[in-house]
Amino acid sequence: MRQRALMTILLGASMLSAPAMAQTLRVALASEPTAVDPHYHDLTPNNALALHIFDHLVRQDEKQALQPGLATSWENDGKNRWTFKLRQGVKFSNGQPFGAQDVVFTFCRTLKNETKVSGSFADITGNFAKVETPDANTLVIETKTPEPLLPTLLSGLPILSASIVQHGDITYDVEKNCGVTGPWPTVNNFNDGSMAIGTGPYKLKSYVRGSAIELERNPNYWGEAEPWASVRFLPVTNAGPRLAGLLAGDYDVIESPAARDLNRIKGDKRFAHVITPSTRIIYFQLDVDRDDSPFVKAPDGKNPLKDARVRKAMSLAIDRDAIAKRIMDGAAEPAYQFLPTGMFGTLANPAKIPYDPTAAKKLLAEAGYPNGFQLTLSATNDRYINDSQITQAVAQYLTQIGIKAEVDAMTRAIYFPRRAKKEFSVALGGWGSNTGEASSFLRQWPPTPNEDKTIGGSNYGGYKNDEYDKVIRAAISTLDDKKREELLQQAMTIVLADGAFIPLHFESGIWAGKADLKITGRADQFTLAMSVKPAK
Template sequence: MKTKSWITSGLLLLVVAIVLAGCGSSKESSTDSATNSKTLTIGNATDIESFDPHNNNNTSSEAVLVNMFDYLVKNDNEQKKVPVLATSWEQVNDTTWRFKLREGVTFHNGDPFTAADVKYTIDRVAKDSALKQNSYFKSIKEVKVVDDYTIDMITDGPDPLLLNRLSKMGAGILPSKYIKEKGIDAFLKSPVGTGPYKFSKWTKDDRVELVKNDKYFGEAPKWDTVVFRSIPEASTRVSELLAGGIDIASGIPSTDVERIQSEEGKQIVKAPIQRVLQLILRETEGTVTADPKVREAIDFAIDKQGIVDSIAGGAGIVTRTSVTPGNFGADPSLYKQTLYDPAKAKQLLQESGHAGAELNMTVSSQYKEYAEVVAAMLNEAGFKANLEVLEPSAFSERYSSKSFKEIFMIGIGNSLFDASNNYNRYLKTEAAGETDYNNPKVEKLLQDALVNMDPASREKQYQEVQQILAEDRPAVYLFQMEGIYGADNRVKFTPRSDEMFYADDITSVNG
């Protein structure tokens, strides 16, 4: 059987990367996590962007901030809405929802939580287009204060997703009095929420330290201190876990699973997550990827199942859609599907007249190994793929500025648990400057679905969108990822599909 050159080169690169990372990392010791059962330390690949819940745009940020800032409602482990700062809610009419708020809650600085804070928070994120979360909330027209503990939230039209919006990043309630008196810059340096954990220290690109909120309105926090460490190199995260420097390590490579499992006192914990690894393709006039045959060639050139088997260690499910089962609007006909055909990829590229064309692909270092294999596959199909690997913070800045060239690779989750979260990026205004995708039929379907209160017809709208995008290919979807975590046996940890780290869902076996 013919050996696939991309597997050989990709695995060689992977081994070299791991060896070099292991040699170059400096091992820090944690005097907290291994010796103090009341301190929880989690190692992530990326740092938070800031302490502004309205101006962050990645899951790693939200996974930290959910411990500091409460939502009106939140998702439980089965994605059902449960009360937090709102005790009850009802839909008054198609455009108005009434929320009863929890009394007796205080912010970390002692200010009382009232309806004024909800109004300030939602008005800010809904009206300031410069905020990264604005696109999720701009349908909210007004928040009316009925009394100190009752508000009416009014949308500019029917909104089937209001509760979904209020249970995700961007809806973390801010202290209006504190910010109005001190200013937003002072808040960002010393952030204040109502959550079970309070801000202690942030060393950018190193760690966020939180301490328990003794005055939390809910169940008493389980940990004295919670530390989120930013450790971009997977090999370093593994080393820190084995050395006792962290209790939980996210994003464990398949090549390290056996090593962790064989270590006394350590374990591997797996769970399917919402995240789909994908290539986003620029269709801007004048770029090679503006040619539909080039985009199709890219799709046919990639052996998705081979990547899952060789690099992900089988922890993934190939897909031609990013709306996976469990999300509203999923199209099962595109799930577990792939079009790998290297001969056809070469043929399409020849027909396009772009054989030998350069493709510039950018990726965050956390997905470096996947990108190296994809680049090898594209080269084998007749492209000249140039790979740019950025540290997570630099990638995030490039992502926000929409300044990638032909392709960028990214893993995108779904905090709304709804197809709109995946596909609103292809609305004309949202796509401008990123993909520049523009399909009038898709535009109408997406706009109509945003105000469609009938679940059955709304689901069909999103399924039709997925079928069109599968042919237009503004993105090439690779596979749904599985979360692989390493953990110390001293903690009991069950991963969530939304990748949140609610510290109080993680318990110490020592009590």
């Protein structure tokens, strides 16, 4: 009896000592992922969710430093050829072994993805001239043009299992369907869980849009087991209910609490918070291409946004300091270029854009619009921190200089597909640099798209500058760091002067949670269960 009682006590003690291993982590999201499909849309909430289920060849830590992932090492030959050595002994969540053909299949799928939004991830693989697999654990990629940042770019590409489709020998022969004999996966195949097969620390249990995403620990995971047996992500787009749910004990962690509410969290010993500077630039993209832009109405019947003086006037009309201090409650920094100063390829001393409505009015008059014109600002209301409030503030600033601005804010599920179809005249955007250098924004948004869509994939405003295109194309294919940095600075100077993109501010990532949890903030603003650990 004494032995049985002792065993009962020891069993109880062991259960109390490791409650986290059987616990569900409940996370309230400010912005819900739009799909489980990791290639559907290159969007921060989607990419963050994908990291739970899928691995990448290369990982980025919380400071965006590169770490080995499914590839243990990589090297470049000084030109167009990269060799990756793959991790051995890895299995997918369905028990299938991971190998080089899964990576080749993944590359092919990015180019055969008919249900994707915009050019998501095809901008990476579109530069591949050849992909070879000398053996199951070696991958050799030859690019069409030199790609100095290929490991960094691949750190954003989730790897799929070739077992989810019917196929013969998988080869990187896109014209011959890469050896795939059945239908290519669609977004619905991932959302229903049937093809959500990865090598990540978790596997999908259920995805109910607008309700919850449930994950469970992946028993086949090759790395160290996560402390949470299950994770439940709940979309709560309003900051008030997110905070109320945390205070009531309904959530363990919330993302993006309103900065104005941080004092309330600080005053309660039950909770803690983390603020982490990010590389995410919030900006407006202007339609500078079409004569007949859909949401611009001017007395002369033209599109005023095509005039650089009008674009400069709009930028001068915005009080960035006020937005950062009042709307963002100090959890943002005014932006005068497209990546925080000091990072690779940025201007050392960018000219501050002053708040000068008088100068703005003068420029409008010079451009032929002394009485302004009508304009609609299009924006999300559930994607970026205070996105609709920011847009309303900018509309008021523009109205003060004579531009009669209205706001059309909508859910991101509607907004992003419409923006990709170029349905807006002035569109709010947010972009976090996944490379840690200026090329991330400068190659994606301003360039004239090339045939393979490896650059300019998000140029929805039709911006075109031949000098810029020449400089940015040279920059992204230059392996010499010093020369590439100089070229990126030239490109930054050109696009800032043209004003087709109006920078506003850089967001900070904010998370709050229970005090017995340790939350590690990330520069990429990803909300990850892997970044939450028991404090003790």
